[in-house]
Amino acid sequence: QAQMVESGGGSVQAGGSLRISCATSGDTRCDVDMTWFRQAPGKTREFVSGFRRDGFISYADSVQDRFTISHDNSKSTMYLEMNTLKPEDTAMYICKCGTYGHNYWGQGIQVTVSS
Numbered sequence: 001q002a003q004m005v006e007s008g009g010g011s012v013q014a015g016g017s018l019r020i021s022c023a024t025s026g027d028t029r030c031d032v033d034m035t036w037f038r039q040a041p042g043k044t045r046e047f048v049s050g051f052r053r054d055g056f057i058s059y060a061d062s063v064q065d066r067f068t069i070s071h072d073n074s075k076s077t078m079y080l081e082m083n084t085l086k087p088e089d090t091a092m093y094i095c096k097c098g099t100y101g102h103n104y105w106g107q108g109i110q111v112t113v114s115s
Contacts, residue, residue, distance in 0.1 A: 011113075030098055032100060
């Protein structure tokens with residue numbers, strides 16, 4: 001299995017920046033992809049950004065040019081650098097490890113952006 005633990009969230013004013021992390025552990029590698037999702041109160045979970053093991057990276061239109069995803073294989077950690085944050089970015093950010101047999105989810109980390 002894989003365990004995912006997010007960190008680095010918090011509160012920031014609009015226009016500010018935050019970097020959140022997702023550390024993976026366990027005996028399972030995320031052989032398909034690693035992805036960030038977010039879920040705001042009363043809304044469905046939505047895709048934010050992800051990278052596939054073949055190197056393909058994608059972003060939701062709403063965060064394109066503001067967020068940057070990266071990963072450090074030596075630390076088994078994925079990052080999301082979030083710049084020019086907006087109040088509508090407020091949500092619980094959740095990371096996902098994709099394998100060929102199962103998806104593993106973290107508990108999420110809260111990001112709050114005030115106007």
